[in-house]
Amino acid sequence: MITVLAGGVGAARFLQGLLAVHPFSDITIVSNVGDDCEFFGLHVSPDIDIVLYHLAGLADEEQGFGLRGDTYNTLDALTRFGYDTWFRLGDRDLATCITRTQLLSRGLTLSQATAEIARALGVPVAVRPVTDDPLRTKVRLDSGLLDFQEWMVHRRAAGPVREVIFEGAERARPAPGVLEAITGSAAVLLTPSNPFVSIAPVLAVPGVRDALRETGAKVVAVSPIVGGAAIKGPAAEMLRDQGLKVSPTAVARLYVDFLDAIVIDDVDSRLAPEIEALDRPAGRPPLAVTVTDTIMASMEKKAALARAVLQAAGLTP
Amino acid sequence: MITVLAGGVGAARFLQGLLAVHPFSDITIVSNVGDDCEFFGLHVSPDIDIVLYHLAGLADEEQGFGLRGDTYNTLDALTRFGYDTWFRLGDRDLATCITRTQLLSRGLTLSQATAEIARALGVPVAVRPVTDDPLRTKVRLDSGLLDFQEWMVHRRAAGPVREVIFEGAERARPAPGVLEAITGSAAVLLTPSNPFVSIAPVLAVPGVRDALRETGAKVVAVSPIVGGAAIKGPAAEMLRDQGLKVSPTAVARLYVDFLDAIVIDDVDSRLAPEIEALDRPAGRPPLAVTVTDTIMASMEKKAALARAVLQAAGLTP
Numbered sequence: 221m222i223t224v225l226a227g228g229v230g231a232a233r234f235l236q237g238l239l240a241v242h243p244f245s246d247i248t249i250v251s252n253v254g255d256d257c258e259f260f261g262l263h264v265s266p267d268i269d270i271v272l273y274h275l276a277g278l279a280d281e282e283q284g285f286g287l288r289g290d291t292y293n294t295l296d297a298l299t300r301f302g303y304d305t306w307f308r309l310g311d312r313d314l315a316t317c318i319t320r321t322q323l324l325s326r327g328l329t330l331s332q333a334t335a336e337i338a339r340a341l342g343v344p345v346a347v348r349p350v351t352d353d354p355l356r357t358k359v360r361l362d363s364g365l366l367d368f369q370e371w372m373v374h375r376r377a378a379g380p381v382r383e384v385i386f387e388g389a390e391r392a393r394p395a396p397g398v399l400e401a402i403t404g405s406a407a408v409l410l411t412p413s414n415p416f417v418s419i420a421p422v423l424a425v426p427g428v429r430d431a432l433r434e435t436g437a438k439v440v441a442v443s444p445i446v447g448g449a450a451i452k453g454p455a456a457e458m459l460r461d462q463g464l465k466v467s468p469t470a471v472a473r474l475y476v477d478f479l480d481a482i483v484i485d486d487v488d489s490r491l492a493p494e495i496e497a498l499d500r501p502a503g504r505p506p507l508a509v510t511v512t513d514t515i516m517a518s519m520e521k522k523a524a525l526a527r528a529v530l531q532a533a534g535l536t537p
Numbered sequence: 538m539i540t541v542l543a544g545g546v547g548a549a550r551f552l553q554g555l556l557a558v559h560p561f562s563d564i565t566i567v568s569n570v571g572d573d574c575e576f577f578g579l580h581v582s583p584d585i586d587i588v589l590y591h592l593a594g595l596a597d598e599e600q601g602f603g604l605r606g607d608t609y610n611t612l613d614a615l616t617r618f619g620y621d622t623w624f625r626l627g628d629r630d631l632a633t634c635i636t637r638t639q640l641l642s643r644g645l646t647l648s649q650a651t652a653e654i655a656r657a658l659g660v661p662v663a664v665r666p667v668t669d670d671p672l673r674t675k676v677r678l679d680s681g682l683l684d685f686q687e688w689m690v691h692r693r694a695a696g697p698v699r700e701v702i703f704e705g706a707e708r709a710r711p712a713p714g715v716l717e718a719i720t721g722s723a724a725v726l727l728t729p730s731n732p733f734v735s736i737a738p739v740l741a742v743p744g745v746r747d748a749l750r751e752t753g754a755k756v757v758a759v760s761p762i763v764g765g766a767a768i769k770g771p772a773a774e775m776l777r778d779q780g781l782k783v784s785p786t787a788v789a790r791l792y793v794d795f796l797d798a799i800v801i802d803d804v805d806s807r808l809a810p811e812i813e814a815l816d817r818p819a820g821r822p823p824l825a826v827t828v829t830d831t832i833m834a835s836m837e838k839k840a841a842l843a844r845a846v847l848q849a850a851g852l853t854p
Contacts (some may be wrong), residue, residue: 261638291610293628311614312610314631337618467827
């Protein structure tokens with residue numbers, strides 16, 4: 221069994237590769253829910269959906285969100301009624317949100333609703349929200365506290381970010397199966413996702429980080445930082461805002477208490493020694509570093525990266 | 538002031554003519570809500586919307602529902618999630634439903650939500666649901682009781698209809714302004730709408746029928762039955778199911794306790810004497826009959842019909 225802690229697009233692309241080289245029935249995806257939001261009374265789970273859409277072969281991969289060939293007729297009509305429509309929900313994407321909202325209003329948990337939606341979209345992999353309880357990522361700027369999507373989409377992730385908080389995290393319980401997946405897997409993989417707003421909200425659910433520390437699974441992260449920049453999104457700026465170097469070493473340090481290995485890009489190979497030399501909690505061996513091509517520019521490269529990650533986890537793919 | 542009791546398409550078309558010949562600020566539309574329904578968690582008010590869309594110049598007049606040029610991408614995507622999609626809500630139509638649902642969930646009444654939507658669509662006329670309370674039309678067939686839209690749209694109004702009931706009607710209160718509009722107007726007009734499923738649910742709200750009996754306004758109906766058939770919809774079959782003749786006389790009889798005049802089509806002119814001879818409650822003069830062309834085939838004809846109706850109500854348009 222393999223458990224994958226997943227954020228948005230980076231996770232979705234990595235998972236495409238993983239599914240190409242590993243049996244899907246052996247994989248559990250644990251998804252961030254901190255970027256869930258409500259628009260027009262509908263419950264939107266952007267990270268869950270982008271993963272589902274990619275795995276269903278329906279994603280608009282160029283745009284990085286939503287469904288390929290989707291239209292925006294409902295959204296455009298909503299502007300007439302005074303709604304903000306900077307969060308671009310396409311017409312078919314709305315159908316997913318309407319379905320999720322309906323399932324939740326009938327009393328299903330987010331886990332159950334996600335399973336229903338995955339089944340309808342023909343995604344055979346288990347996709348679990350990290351929690352069924354409300355957990356919302358908020359970003360503090362000098363000007364105040366913003367909802368995650370308001371900051372990320374509407375403000376285009378403009379910084380500096382002073383703090384990221386996960387509202388509700390203290391009271392959030394891990395969704396059924398999440399801790400079991402982490403403790404019962406041979407490997408736990410952290411996708412190349414933003415450490416602060418994609419992976420951190422997963423780790424913020426009480427019990428998750430402890431399970432990662434205690435699991436017998438090999439825990440392997442793929443660095444989302446390559447050559448001093450983020451592959452996508454504001455991770456580099458967020459590292460800089462904290463006075464940290466934009467490097468895989470900074471990423472490794474964030475996970476140093478539970479990680480076994482990190483996969484970094486060829487361009488960063490010179491950093492392997494400093495990562496291997498990072499201080500570790502008592503009893504933990506030095507971090508292992510795998511150097512490979514982490515840029516997922518094609519299906520072949522996604523599969524190759526997945527193979528390298530599985531090898532780093534001690535599995536022969 | 539003129540008050541118009543309105544059903545769906547027939548009402549919408551008649552109102553287009555009325556607005557062409559009478560100042561809109563003098564008109565209050567009281568709409569049927571018995572055909573309101575919920576699809577996908579959204580509150581749909583088909584009769585209100587078809588009137589608003591016609592008056593906004595946005596209606597798909599050929600199809601008889603929805604918005605001109607609308608698409609069905611969300612609806613088509615919903616089929617994947619197992620939803621019945623026989624009720625054709627277009628993408629832009631959904632925006633209206635999403636808005637209404639949101640406004641209601643924020644605690645606005647249906648009257649208030651309707652006013653907001655009308656304003657956003659640029660409809661300057663007062664459109665009031667007859668009640669803000671739940672009132673749902675149901676149709677009893679030999680096979681059982683059906684929700685109105687299930688019968689009307691999904692079953693294509695297949696009969697015979699044994700009974701029409703208005704669930705919630707006994708407890709429904711007239712929406713603010715409804716009784717005042719009826720009692721304070723110079724004329725109350727009944728649009729050429731189905732007497733059993735468009736007008737009857739309006740009359741079923743306690744106080745409405747009494748207000749019509751007691752108002753000093755001239756109450757004038759336009760017959761939806763022309764030449765032994767309904768202009769649109771199942772009114773003729775419903776008359777037959779009750780063993781009644783399919784004629785304006787049968788329509789007039791349904792309103793005989795409060796009507797002052799009925800406008801019938803040229804092809805039914807021979808029926809004027811039998812309508813004028815209908816038994817009336819004590820103190821009421823015989824029903825007046827106006828014979829004219831009631832087929833609203835063009836804007837000119839809609840306006841001409843509206844003029845004839847206003848004249849029948851003693852108003853010079």
